[in-house]
Amino acid sequence: MTQWIRYRTDTGRTGFGTLGGDRIDEYEGDLFDGARPTGVTTALSDVVPLAPCTPSKIVALWNNFRALAAKLEKQVPAHPLFLIKPASSLAGPDQRIERPAGYGGRIAFEGELGIVIGKRARNVPPAETPGHIFGYTCVNDVTAVDVMNEDPNFTQWCRAKGHDTFGCLGPAISTDLDWRAARVVTRVDGAERQNYPLSDMVFSPAELVSLVSHDMTLLPGDVIACGTSLGVGSIRDGSTVEISIAGIGSLVNRL
Amino acid sequence: MTQWIRYRTDTGRTGFGTLGGDRIDEYEGDLFDGARPTGVTTALSDVVPLAPCTPSKIVALWNNFRALAAKLEKQVPAHPLFLIKPASSLAGPDQRIERPAGYGGRIAFEGELGIVIGKRARNVPPAETPGHIFGYTCVNDVTAVDVMNEDPNFTQWCRAKGHDTFGCLGPAISTDLDWRAARVVTRVDGAERQNYPLSDMVFSPAELVSLVSHDMTLLPGDVIACGTSLGVGSIRDGSTVEISIAGIGSLVNRL
Incomplete structure (x- = not known):
């Protein structure tokens, strides 16, 4: 590896x-x-x-774990549901997560697996996706929770998750991760808050790359954040979040 | 100009x-x-x-015109509501709009004014925005309408509007547009479908640049698509859409 x-x-x-x-x-x-x-x-x-790659976009999944879908009483989707976190949201290991200017609301962590694209992917059949995946990294899909539903007519996914430093990636890209055997473990100030198996994913990495590549061209260095599962929550100013996946390492960021 | x-x-x-x-x-x-x-x-x-600039992201507004808000019976928002169209969605003048592989549903045009950022913008006060706006261009914010509400739990803004070639920009960037006096005129196969005044905008370009720059850093070449107004509709395969703003020119794309 x-x-x-x-x-x-x-x-x-x-x-x-x-x-x-x-x-x-x-x-x-x-x-x-x-x-x-x-x-x-x-x-x-x-x-x-630094963040191990510099994506032109982060495609961030929602509702991609069966356990969380069951808890939220949502049906598992028929196609990957995603928003886009812009390149400007990128943060690397040990970089501070910055509270947006003028925002005093809740900020949440979401520990996730990130797929790093290695080769331009457009309309890629499922069987050909392994050649397009360079490797895997840890993602903290940071979210300004109170921004999300501020307007009754429009859920503000891109704004709530697109702030500068809200796309934390790292510490490394692991090229040979056995994701089916791996778990995502999130600790806040040392206390475990998430510990879920990646085998519970609705769409596997190969399916995600294939399906998303039919929606838009994925470029080398682009990241698909596979969505999170049970245990997400808020963090206080000064809190440290650690997202760990054995085989990749621990991504640590402080708010 | x-x-x-x-x-x-x-x-x-x-x-x-x-x-x-x-x-x-x-x-x-x-x-x-x-x-x-x-x-x-x-x-x-x-x-x-070619497209007159190569944005790292297109920040695309929803519900930013009073006439359309009134027609949809939606309240005018308190903060700009937006999604992100990725860099990979870019298309230039005369470039074909490509129907996504496997998608047989409706495709809509949306004629819009685009603000082109000229200088890195982060937390910019309203009075300082003129120095950050390089100029203005025409935008066709193409949308796969039937993708949008395919899932009952998640409105798929980024997917429906993020397909390759769905972010049409051009033909030029005009540096001295008097946007308050300008109108957006959209023609489909020569027939006028939109003709609305930019003075009806909820958030002006200066307000948009200031407010969005508090949400995320805007880079030179990034585009804010100001949202559309009355008259959006579907186009057939083979149809030609022309978005015109006097002082900028006409952006023509065929599906």
Whole structure:
């Protein structure tokens, strides 16, 4: 299993490479198209981690876990239901989640699996999706809960979930995750709040990539956030949220 | 009034410049940051027009005209209501609108004014927005109507409006439009279907840029589509839609 990370060095340069213990083997070129090792090795402790990719869009699913659908008494959907979080919402590991200016309402965490696209995907048949998935990362799909239903005529998904720093990704992209065996574990200030199996997903990663690629072209580095399950809740200013998936690592962000 | 266009030359090169009659004065560098004239002039008829900018996101308003709100019997909103059309939905003048694979339902046109951001905008006070607006363009906010309410629990704004080629922009960016005096006129196969005054907007361009910039960072080239008014409707395969705003020009796309 290879784990790719992006980082900023102490000279301000952005780099990327593979993680081995506490060392990074640096690469150059295009992460998604023939990246080459530079031969340079750096200590993880000497760099500032960045989001492992820079998506042009984050396609964020709603109602994609059977347990949450049952709790909400919603039917499981016939097609993936999603909104778009813009590129400007991106945040990396350890980056602060910023409360939007003038917003004093509730802010919620949602721990999720993220699919990282490796190859341009348009109208991809289900059997061909493995070639389009580069790997998997952790997502915190942060949400300004009180924005969502502020207007009685229009649910404000994009605004509530699209604020700067509300699309937390990382810490790494894992290329060989056995997602069927993995769980998403979310802790707030150390206390476990979510612990759900990815095998409960309505649409699998392969189905999501195929179906969404029929709705819009997915580009290398784009992320599909697979939706969350039971246990989402609010966080206070100063709280730290940790989303962990074994094989990927722990994504930690403080509000 | 300056009108900026982007185009592809017969050698496949992408260029941009200002329009004067049927001639283009070519520029080089960054359209939004110190573009310089090259001294080269080209005939408009010798190039293929492209969308005049390449937004990282299109922020598309809903319910932003009083006449349409009254007709739909909806209250005028207290804050701009929007969804996000991804960069992958972009289409330029004369480009074909493509019916999504496997979708046989209705496709609607929506003629709109587009605000083109010229300078990074984050938490911009209303009085400072003029410095952040580069100019204005025409938008056809194409919509797969039957996708929108396919699921009873989730209105699929981003999917219905986010398909490839559903974000038509052009033909030019006009830097000095008197939007208060302008009208949006939409013709389908030559027959007028919309003709509404921009002065009927709920949130003005300055208010939109300020308010949306408090929700998310707007980047140079990003577009705010100001929403539509009365007269939207469906188009048949093979129909041609023309969105015209005097001072900008006519954006023509065929389904």
